[in-house]
Each structure stands twice: as C-alpha cells, then as structure tokens.
Amino acid sequence: MKSFNITDELKQNYKFLIGSILPRPIAVVSTLNLDGSNNLAPFSFFTAVSATPMIIGFSPLIRTSTGKKKDTVINIEREKEFVVNFVTESNMHKVNEASAELDYGEDEFQYTGLNALESDLVKARRLLESPIQFECKLRDILSYGDHIGSGRFITGEVIKVHISEEILEGDNRISTSLFEPVGRGAGNDWIKTTDIIQFERKMKVQLQN
Numbered sequence: 784m785k786s787f788n789i790t791d792e793l794k795q796n797y798k799f800l801i802g803s804i805l806p807r808p809i810a811v812v813s814t815l816n817l818d819g820s821n822n823l824a825p826f827s828f829f830t831a832v833s834a835t836p837m838i839i840g841f842s843p844l845i846r847t848s849t850g851k852k853k854d855t856v857i858n859i860e861r862e863k864e865f866v867v868n869f870v871t872e873s874n875m876h877k878v879n880e881a882s883a884e885l886d887y888g889e890d891e892f893q894y895t896g897l898n899a900l901e902s903d904l905v906k907a908r909r910l911l912e913s914p915i916q917f918e919c920k921l922r923d924i925l926s927y928g929d930h931i932g933s934g935r936f937i938t939g940e941v942i943k944v945h946i947s948e949e950i951l952e953g954d955n956r957i958s959t960s961l962f963e964p965v966g967r968g969a970g971n972d973w974i975k976t977t978d979i980i981q982f983e984r985k986m987k988v989q990l991q992n
C-alpha cells in the first residue's frame with residue numbers, strides 16, 4: 784500500500800477525492816442571474832444532509848481558470864434560493880454541456896437547448912428535462928477559502944419537490960430503474976445505475992418499508 788501525506792497540492796488532492804468518492808450523485812443547480820436570466824450548472828460534490836428539515840448540500844470550488852467564485856455561488860449569495868434538478872440517461876449529454884464556462888449572465892438553458900419551467904415557491908426556474916426537481920431556500924454557506932480549488936459547502940432547505948408520475952410507483956416511491964439516474968466517477972467517467980443489488984436493512988426502525 785502506498786501512503787501520502789496531504790499538502791496543498793490541488794491536483795493530487797482532487798484526484799484522490801474524485802477517484803475515491805464515487806459514484807457521486809450530480810445536482811444540476813439552477814439559479815437566477817442578476818438580469819433575471821437563468822444559470823444552470825452540474826455539481827457532483829453533492830449529498831443529502833437532513834431529512835427533517837429536508838436539507839441537501841453541494842460544493843462549488845473556486846474556479847481553476849479565473850480564481851473566482853462560480854456563477855452559481857454569486858447567484859445564491861444574492862438570491863438566497865435555487866433549484867436542484869437531477870441527471871438521467873436522457874438529459875446527461877445536455878447537462879454536461881451546461882458545465883461550459885460561459886460569461887456571467889449567459890443562459891445555459893438557451894446554450895444547451897434545455898427548457899426552463901417556472902417554480903412555485905422560488906424565483907429560480909426548474910429544468911423541464913429533469914424528472915425530479917427540488918425548490919430550495921439557502922440555509923448555510925460554509926467557506927473553506929478563496930483560493931483555487933477551495934470549496935464552499937452550500938446547504939439548502941428543500942421547500943417543494945416535483946416528481947414526474949412516470950418514475951413513481953406505489954405509495955409515491957421513486958423507482959430507480961424508471962428514474963435512470965447517472966453519477967460521476969473519476970476523470971471523464973460517468974456511471975449508469977443499471978446494475979442494482981439488494982441487501983436487507985439492519986436498522987430497528989425503518990423510515991421506508
């Protein structure tokens with residue numbers, strides 16, 4: 784086994800993170816630009832944080848090419864709200880295009896040909912092509928620095944959930960095989976969820992039967 788002391792070497796740290804923590808789910812975050820147009824970007828440093836209150840978190844890093852905050856962060860700091868949409872086999876190619884580094888204010892929905900839907904409780908719009916959309920209010924921004932590669936952990940309280948009937952079965956249960964979520968691996972790898980195995984759960988009380 785090879786062991787490594789951790790330094791500030793960005794490339795190595797990043798490689799260890801994305802090679803170890805996988806498959807990562809992907810949040811496709813939509814926010815409102817200053818002029819009311821839409822911003823859309825995928826983030827795979829993304830996780831569930833709390834069930835009640837219902838909190839999710841994701842982490843944009845300071846941009847490598849400019850040393851500046853990403854547009855998503857600028858918009859969330861100002862608007863205090865956003866929508867988390869999800870990646871599936873049918874929208875993944877266009878979602879990848881949405882990660883392009885456009886100038887601030889350029890609309891990634893228009894750029895990619897994806898469609899925006901008005902939300903019910905927040906001004907940021909939803910991604911029509913995503914079968915699940917979470918409308919979120921900002922809860923926290925934890926900053927780990929202002930240098931290239933440093934992250935901000937942004938948490939949001941989910942205040943409204945939209946789910947396509949096409950992926951629901953029984954008692955509002957989301958079917959993974961109908962949802963067809965896609966995750967992120969290391970490098971250019973993306974991971975489909977087509978090979979599912981099951982284990983009996985060992986907790987005394989189950990939240991889901």
Ligand SMILES: Cc1cc2nc3c(=O)[nH]c(=O)nc-3n(C[C@H](O)[C@H](O)[C@H](O)COP(=O)(O)O)c2cc1C
Nearest residue numbers: 824825826827828842843844853854855882883884
């Ligand atoms: C699948 C995928 C996952 C990504 N995950 C992250 C991430 O977790 N954190 C991050 O800072 N950038 C991530 N990126 C890169 C951002 O999407 C990219 O920098 C984008 O331009 C940010 O957009 P914005 O400036 O509109 O916020 C990811 C890109 C892809 C394609």
